[in-house]
Amino acid sequence: MDRDTLTRSSRERDRNKLTDDRGRLTTDLVSQYLTAIGEYELLTAEREVDYAQKIESGQSAAEALEAGKFKTKAEEIGLRRKVRHGREAKDAFLTANLRLVVANARRYANTSGIDFLDLIQEGNLGLIRAVEKFDWRKGFKFSTYATWWIRQAITRAIADKSRTVRIPVHLHDTLAAVRAAQASLKAELGREPKPEEIAEEAGVNVDKVELALGVADTVSLEQPVGEDGAQLGDFIQDEDAADPMKVTEEMDIADSLRKSIERLPNREGRILALRYGFHDGVPRTLEEIGEEFNLTRERIRQLEKLALCRLRHPSFGIREQDLI
Structure with a gap:
């Protein structure tokens, strides 16, 4: 095993x-x-x-x-x-x-x-x-x-x-008959049978064969592969899937930064939280933050710089590359 x-x-x-x-x-x-x-x-x-x-x-x-x-x-x-x-x-x-x-x-x-x-x-x-x-x-x-x-x-x-495909009840028997006829003819002929041949073998009309084959194609990614219950779709790589370790690292960094920001003086912590969108995921511009605090853009920039300098102190345990 x-x-x-x-x-x-x-x-x-x-x-x-x-x-x-x-x-x-x-x-x-x-x-x-x-x-x-x-x-x-x-x-x-x-x-x-x-x-x-x-x-x-x-x-x-x-x-x-x-x-x-x-x-x-x-x-x-x-x-x-x-x-x-x-x-x-x-x-x-x-x-x-x-x-x-x-x-x-x-x-x-x-x-x-x-x-x-x-x-x-x-x-x-x-x-x-x-x-x-x-x-x-x-x-x-x-x-x-x-x-x-x-x-x-x-x-x-x-x-x-x-995205579940619900097959009408009346189609289940037809689908089973078509699949059986298709497999039998393929073994006998040594090739994929034509819809007309399947229809004759299964005793149904060609339209029903084509409908059944269309349903089969639609759900084909769900067909079992092997003996462990795995499905064909499980083996198709998702090119857009995130790397769990990379995502975890980013989440870990964000969590550490959030906790560190909470240790800063209230105003500095609030400025960084707004600047990098820690509360709602929406980063704010210096101008937007300045309006909230009734301060100039330059003053907000200075306070942001001061807060980042504090975070670089070893007592916060934040790596330099995490602040870039």
Whole structure:
């Protein structure tokens, strides 16, 4: 069993831990769920690294066991112990961050057209993915990294819902018959059969064949590939997709800058927040900020420069390149 198979098996186990026996958070359970997850302690940065290391060690141990890479019973027992500790660390990592999923799901609850509980479920899958992919060596905060994966999972579910193709009930039987005839004729003829040939084989008219083939083409990216439930569309690269590590780094820098700005004198902090759009994502010009403070453009520029000089002090822990 390779790493991918082990990961899929582990992910399924984790998903089951986060849902009921029907595979989702039910309305009856939601109040209890929200109360329960509030009882889990948040993790320190040190504990996050410790758990991530144990998860990594457990994964390596699982692979070694599967490959029979041990010589003695004692070595086997040691590997199984690492696997167990890795699973325990992963469970703890997940449960400590369930509130992060709820917080992100709430952002989409009123506009997505998807039930809040389903958004949480999708977000939980993103959280599982984040725990699996988290590289503790990068030095990022897990919450920043996980937020990217959680939101990606939720927004992907929303996008999938918006473009779902609903096949009319009466077309299902026709589609099945056309596909069967198409496969049979292709094997017999050694080529792709023509619509007329499929129509004769399936006992339907050509118009229905073309309609059915059109539907099949529309949903072809959703067809299963392999035995693991993966779909063809999963293997098509999105050229515009953001690099999660790059996005996480940018989010981490912005978060650090926001916290540092809060330590500045009120006026200087407010000027920087407006200048770089930290509150609403809309950067302001020197003139616009000057109007708000009833100061000249030049005076705002001087105060901005002073604030940036303060941030460069080692006590703020801001890197020079992050201020460029």
